Amino acid sequence: MRRARLLPYLLVAPSMAFLAALFLFPLVQTISLAFHADGRWSLGKFATMADDLDFGDAVGNTFKLVMIVVPAQLILALAMALMLPHLRRGRDLVLWVWSIPLGVSDLAAGLVWLAILTDRGYLNTILFKLGIIAAPTAWLTYETPFALFAAIIVAEMWRATAIVFLILVAGVQLVPKEFAEAAEIFGASPWQRLTRVTLPLLKPSIQTALILRTVLAFEMFAMVITLGGRNFPVLVSEAFNWQDTNQDYGVAAAYATLVMAVSLAATAFYLIVMRVRPEDRS
Amino acid sequence: MAAIVIDRVRKSFGSTNALEEVSLEVHDGEFVALLGPSGCGKTTLLRIVAGLETQTSGHIRIGDRDVSNLPPRARKLAMVFQNYAVFPHMTVRQNVGFGLRMAGEPAARIDRQVERASALMHIEPYLHRYPAQLSGGQRQRVAVARALAVEPSVLLMDEPLSNLDALLRLEMRAELKAILAEAGTTTLYVTHDQTEAMGLADRIAVLQAGRVVQVGPPLVIYREPRTMFVGGFVGSPPMNFLRVRASGGTVALGGARFAVPGGGDRALLLGIRPEDLTIGDAAEGVPFALRVLEPLGSHVLLTGDVEGQQLRVMAPPEIVARAGDILHLRPVAERIRWMSAPEGIALA
C-alpha cells in the first residue's frame, strides 16, 4: 500500500520520544550529576562516595549477594525447568505455583520473610518447638551479620527464582526431545545427556536469564531494607539514602553510575564469555 | 464486469527486478491464468493489481479507471488468498458478508447475497460456525464465497487450491470453473500448476523471471510453445527436445527424415511431446534405446535415449517391450515444434 514508507517511523516515534525523555535524558543527567561537584566537572562526588563509612560494606555486600544468589538461582531454576517436562499430570498447576513469586514485589517478599524470620516469627517457633532455642531470638540484627546475610539470600532465592525459571522453561520447550533420546540410544548416561546435549542447547536461554537476573540482582533494594534495615548496606540502598536522607543528589548519582557501569560490565561479560552463534538462537 | 489492463508494469526490489515491464490485458469476462515456476513474479504481479504492493513504474487500469495509485479497497475487486485468510474471530456468515458490510449495504441485501454465495459454495450448514471448527477445504469455500458475495467486477485468486489435497483440488477446480463461467467474472488466477491453468483458463500467460513469455489459449500454449521453457513447463511429462543438425534443410534421425522450415544448415531443437510419438518398424523410424518402463495405467511411460539424448514416450498400455530393447519411433509430423539452438525459440 502506498504512503507506507513514513508510517513505521510515525508509529515508532512516540515510544522513541518517550524513552528519550524518560530514559536517555535521565541517564545522561545521572552521569552528569555524578561527575559534577561545586559546579564544575570533578570526581568529587565519587570521592565522597568512596570515603563514606558504608561504601566498602555496600560494595562488598552487593557483590557477595550477586555472586552467591545468581549461580544458586540458576541451578535451582534449571533443576525446576528440567523437572517440569517429566510431570505427567498437574503440569499446568505446578507451572503456575512456581511462577507465583513473579507477581510479588521485592518489598512484599521482604515483608513475607520478615514474618517468618522476625524475633517472634515462624522460624523461631519451629526452632523453639524443636528445642533448639529457648526464647525469641533475633536473626536480623547487627550482631548476627551472617544470619542476616543468609536470610537475605534465602528470601531472594524465594522471590526471584521464578524469573529465571520462566526464561529457562521457554528455552526447554524449544529443545526438541529427539536430541536427548538419540543420545540415550547411543549409550549416554543421564549426566552426560544433561551436560553434553541439553545444556549446550539451552545456552541462549541461560545467557538471557543470567543477564537479566544479574542486572536485577545489582539493583536489590527493598528486600534488603525490609529485612536488614541499615544493617546491611547495598549499593542501591546507599544511593537511596544519599538522595532521600542526605539530600545529596550528586553522590546518589555517583552510586547510580556505579551500579549502571557494573551492570553493563556484567552484560558485556556474559555476551562475550557465553558467545551464542546466530544459528543457536531460535 | 470490467477488463484489466496491465500496462508496462515494472517492480524492482533494490537492484533486482521482480517484474520487467509486463503488459497484459484481461478482457471483460475472461479467465486468465498467470502460470510459472516459483520466483517468476506471478504473485507479485497479482498483488500489484490488487494494490497490496506498489509497482515501481507502469499503470493498472480496471474498467476505464486508472487504479495505479488507489488502495485495495478503492479498486472494487475481490481476492481469494492462498491460505484463505478467513477471519478467525467471525462466524462463516460474518466472513462471507464482510465485504458487503464494509460497503455499507443494507442488511436485507447482505443476507440475500450471503445466502446465494453460501449456496453456490455448499457451505450453508456451517454459517453459524467459526473457521476453527472447519476443515481446510471448507475454509477455502468460505474464502471463495466471501469473494463471490460482493459480486466483484474483477476477481483475483492467488493459488487458492494449492493447500488442498489432490482429490479436493480436482473437485474444487471443476466447481470453480462452472461457477465463474456462469457469473462471467473477469478473473486473474495465479498458479504454478500447469494442469490447473490448462483446465481453468480461457488464456494462459506464462511467466519466467519477471517476463511474460507467451500468452494464448491453453491448447495453443500446449501445441505451439514459443520457447523451450514453455514447452518444458506446460504438459506433464514435459515436451521432449532433441538437439539435431539440419543439412540442406533436412534432419536425419535413424531412418527418418524431416524437412526443416526455412531450410539451410544449422543446429536446431526438435520439440515433440511424449504422446505424439508412435512406435513402428525400423524403416523411417527413429531408433530409441529403451531403458525404463513405467506402467501408469492409462499408458506406459517409456524413458530411453535417442542418439544419446534422453527422450520420453507415452506408449499404449498393451505394449510388449523390455529394458534394453531398441524401438523405432515415428513422430506425428504436424506436432513437431522446431526451435533455434541453443536459444530455444520457436521458428516461425
Added chain:
Amino acid sequence: MRALRRGIFTTGVAALCAWTLIPIYLVALSAIGGESVVNAWPKPFWPTQLSLATLGTFMNLSGVWPATWQSAQVALLCMLLSIVLGLPAGYALARFAFAGSNLYRLLILLTRAFPVGILALPLTVTFIRIGLYDTALGVALVHTALALPFAILVSSSLFIGIPREIEEAAWVFGCSRLSAFFRVVLPLATPGIAAIAIFAFVISWNEVFAAAVLTVRHRTLTAFLLSVLSESPLHVQFAGGLLLVVPSVLFIFLVRRYLFAIWGITNR
C-alpha cells in the same frame, strides 16, 4: 527402583511447591490474625483468630487507603501509557522492515541492561521543576519507562503471530489500514494485549525505588510501606505486605495462560 526415583521426584516437586506457597500463607496468617497473632509466642500455624476486622482497621490506618488508591492510579496510568505507546511500535516492528528497525530493537533490549528505576534520581529535580513531583503521573511515567520495552517486544511478536494475509483480506474487502487494524487485528490480539496490560500493571504496582524517590506526601503503597518500615507495628506491615501481594498474584493467575504463551511456554 523406578518407583523410588519417581517418589523422590514427586517429593521434590511437592517440596518446591510448598516452599513457594507456605511463606505467603504465613504472612496472610499474620496479616489477618491481627496484633495478637503477630505478638504471639510461639506462633500458631493455624488460623486461630481470623478477623477481617483487623484488616479493616489496618485499611483505616492513616495513609494506607490513600496510598493504595495512589498505587492503583499509578498502575492504571502505567498500563494505559504502555499500551498506547507500545502497541504502535510493536506493530511497526512486526509489519514493516524499515531502516533502523534492528537498531531500534537492540536499543530496546539494551534498556534492560540498565537499572531503570534508579533513573528516578535525577528525574526528581526535573519533576520538581515542571510540577510532576509527588504526583501519580510522575511515578507512572517512570514506571512506563520500565514496562515499555517489554510491551513493545511482546506486542511485536504478538502481531507477528497474526498472519499478514488476514489484514490484506480486510484491505481488499473494503477496510482502510486503520479500520482493518481495529476490526481484524485487535480482536485477535486482545488476549495478548490484556496480558501485556496486566503485566505492566503488576510491574508498576510492585515497584519500590522510583515510587519512594518521587513521592513524599502522596505516596504509593510501596513507598508508604517503605517509609513506615521502622516505625509502624509489625501487624501493619504484614497487612500491607498482603495487600501488595494479593492483587498481583490474582492478576497473574487470571492471565497466566496468555503470559505463558508469551513466554513461549505451551502446556501439553
